[in-house]
Amino acid sequence: MRLVILDDYSKASEWAAKYVRNRILEFSPTKDKYFVLGLPTGSTPIGMYKKLIEFHKAGVLSFKYVKTFNMDEYVGLERDHPESYHSFMWEKFFKHIDIVPENVHIPDGNAEDLDEECRKYEQEIKKAGGIELFIGGIGPDGHIAFNEPGSSLVSRTRVKTLAHDTIIANARFFDNDISKVPTMALTVGVGTVMEANEVMIIITGAHKSYALYKAIEEGVSHMWTVSAFQQHPRTIFVVDEDATLELRVKTVKYFKSLMYVHDKLVEDSKELPEVKRQKKK
Amino acid sequence: MLKMPSNGLVSHHPIIQFRNCRILHQRRIIRDDLWVRNGEILNPRKLFWEEKGYADHQIDCQNAIIVPGYIDVQINGGFGYDFSSEPELVSEGIQKVAQGILSHGVTSFCPTLITSSPDTYRKIIPQIHKTEGSNKGAGVLGLHLEGPFISVEKRGAHPQHLVHPLSGGTQDLFDVYSNLDDVAIVTLAPELINAKAAVQELVKRGITVSVGHSTANLCIAEESVNAGASFITHLFNAMLPFHHRDPGIVGLLASNAINRCVYYGVIADGIHTHPAALRIAFQTHPDGVVLVTDALSALGLPPGRHQLGTQQLDVRDNAAYVAGTNTLSGSIATMSSCVKFLQGATRCTTVEAVEAATLHPAQLLGITERKGTLDYGTDADFLFVDEDLNVKRTYIAGEMVWDSKTGFRNKSS
Structure with a gap:
């Protein structure tokens, strides 16, 4: 596991975006070799998306040969509702980049047969060759995607009833009216994310510091589903200082001492061709 | 690209x-x-x-x-052409104006005919058709027939001998205009006998009725609106001035006795409507303001003396004057300048200024499905x-x- 600690939210977002950029550039995707990216919604990744859009606009990064799979979507919320995850992804990311629509995947929460939609979603991921890099955020209760506390850690894409805490937290997006908040969602399972080649989880803010502590300093628990990634061979937690408040000093110091290694992972693209050449040797 | x-x-x-x-x-x-x-x-x-x-x-x-592209629902001509006075040049004039006003941001318009004889209407009206805009020019949304069923007293520059009393009722509409197929707006004076029946007949045919060139008091104006009229032709001009015991047609802006939103045309060229009057109207009823140029043939002509039909005009200081005098001949305002003037005079938002030339005229004509x-x-x-x-x-x-x-x-x- 890597734990990358940045000063604040914007630095964490930038680091995450640069990491994604470099992973895609190093992968050199083509029409025969797509880079498959798993994507989250929510407030945490917005800064990363902004940076990725900047890279695209600067001509550094293309998404033409990138396939994306989103983590989740509400059930029964119309696609163009401002709070739908389709709307989120369109507004915050897709409309700004050169991704090809047919390479974009988000579970359809309005499908007639939701179980069938979930099965199909898993098949689509398989057909794409699995996910190369899954990016996630978490809730203060340690949920990843809509895998609420108590979710099976080997779960697959499925219909999930939202925890009451999540519904209350979401009410602010639905005129503060609990009755308007969707109560169900389609979500990839913990097992689905675990199958990705690499997982990057962004955690920022003091309100998520206890969840980060539960994620990395205690044992694997389905009550803190994000802790499952302790068992993943390639996981990166990208966090800000505030999110480390509940960690031991020893943990923070250790990972901070590794920053010079971490920062090599996000060096600017100018140096990238060199990196590639070295690899070829 | x-x-x-x-x-x-x-x-x-x-x-x-x-x-x-x-x-x-x-x-x-x-x-x-x-x-x-x-x-x-x-x-x-x-x-x-x-x-x-x-x-x-x-x-x-x-x-x-x-x-959105601007819509001008009242324009009499431009670039040397007057739609009302030269039947043989009407098609050419429409084309020239349609193209010329593209540079003013106008993408569709209602060519406007002032009070004319039945014979002239019979010659001109069949030559003007509703057309889609193209690279040749702005689209024609239909004619605006301003007169001849207007008040003699408030006829303005309309020829007195052609003003018609509408005494024959709705039949007069057909006898005088002869063809209403491509008509979008008719301006008439609501105090005329049979005006109510004429309003109802026109509205039934999908034509927008505007009150103007009129001596109507508020009560008559309200009756006309409740019968179907929905527009006021160049507010403040060619109507009774606002009076606090009978606010007249101007009072429609604040009436509580009408059953629809009334729109009002204003010539926001800084000459035909005083900025203070513009502010009064706008602040009273911001959702109804419709910018019109009411432009004459001199629109788009360079400063100097011009021979237009039988008339000699001097174009100077963004206005047209009867040659050698200080008598205003009419508006030569561009729509883009009217939008700017409205914003400057009322300090309204950019959105409000633009909507006065886009959304509101489209709502007036019932064409928001396509325009505005x-x-x-x-x-x-x-x-x-x-x-x-x-x-x-x-x-x-x-x-x-x-x-x-x-x-x-x-x-x-």
Whole structure:
């Protein structure tokens, strides 16, 4: 596991975006070799998306040969509702980049047969060759995607009833009216994310510091589903200082001492061709 | 223009994405792209999620503000042509004006005929048809017939001997105009005998009725509105002045005895309507303001003396005067200058100023399904404007038809 600690939210977002950029550039995707990216919604990744859009606009990064799979979507919320995850992804990311629509995947929460939609979603991921890099955020209760506390850690894409805490937290997006908040969602399972080649989880803010502590300093628990990634061979937690408040000093110091290694992972693209050449040797 | 891979699977019509711009969408100016296909504004989400389509061309708008094309519901002529006075030159005049006003941001208009003889109407009206705009010029939304059923007393510049009393009732409409197929608006005086029946008959035929050139008191004006009239022709001009015991037609702006939103035309050239009067009207009823140019044949002509029909005119200081005098001959205001003047005079928002030339006239004519907004599915008639509302480019049906640097796209005419 890597734990990358940045000063604040914007630095964490930038680091995450640069990491994604470099992973895609190093992968050199083509029409025969797509880079498959798993994507989250929510407030945490917005800064990363902004940076990725900047890279695209600067001509550094293309998404033409990138396939994306989103983590989740509400059930029964119309696609163009401002709070739908389709709307989120369109507004915050897709409309700004050169991704090809047919390479974009988000579970359809309005499908007639939701179980069938979930099965199909898993098949689509398989057909794409699995996910190369899954990016996630978490809730203060340690949920990843809509895998609420108590979710099976080997779960697959499925219909999930939202925890009451999540519904209350979401009410602010639905005129503060609990009755308007969707109560169900389609979500990839913990097992689905675990199958990705690499997982990057962004955690920022003091309100998520206890969840980060539960994620990395205690044992694997389905009550803190994000802790499952302790068992993943390639996981990166990208966090800000505030999110480390509940960690031991020893943990923070250790990972901070590794920053010079971490920062090599996000060096600017100018140096990238060199990196590639070295690899070829 | 950046060429992207053709997107022919989705539709054979190319998809154009206007980028790096702000657009007037849902009554706000937001930073977003504008998508166009087959002459219509396209919903990009629908394109992306359902059709899996993307842009064939991208255009960098260099941070322009994109607003709907302006609509002028009262324009008598321009560029040397007067629609009412020369039946043999009407088609030519419509073409010249339709093209010329593209440079003022006008993408559709109602050619306006002042009080004329039945014989003249019979010659002119069949020559003017509702047409779609193109690179040849702005679209014609239908005629605006201003008169002859008006008040002799408030006839303004209309020829007195041709003013008609409407004594024959609705039959007079057909006898005088002879053909109403391509008529969009009729201005009449509501105090005339049989005016109510005429209003009802015209509205039944889908024609917008405007009250004007009139001595009506408020009560009569309200009755006319409740019978179907929905517009006031050049507010304050050719009507009784506002009086606090009988506010007259002007009082419609604050009436609580009418059953619909009344729109009112204003000539915001700083000459025909005093800025203070403009402010009073706007602040009383901001949702009803419709900018009109009421422009004459001298619109678009350079400063100097011009022979127009039988009349000699001097064009100077953005106005036309009877030659050698200080007598105003009429408006030569451009629509783009009226929009700017409205904003300057009332300190309204950019959105409000633009809507006075777009949304409101479209609502007045009941054509918001196609014109007056940038809503998805409407006609892609729009303008690039700068922060000060100077028109930089004009598009009709998604095609650039005028550019402030390169001029008209259709060089042939």
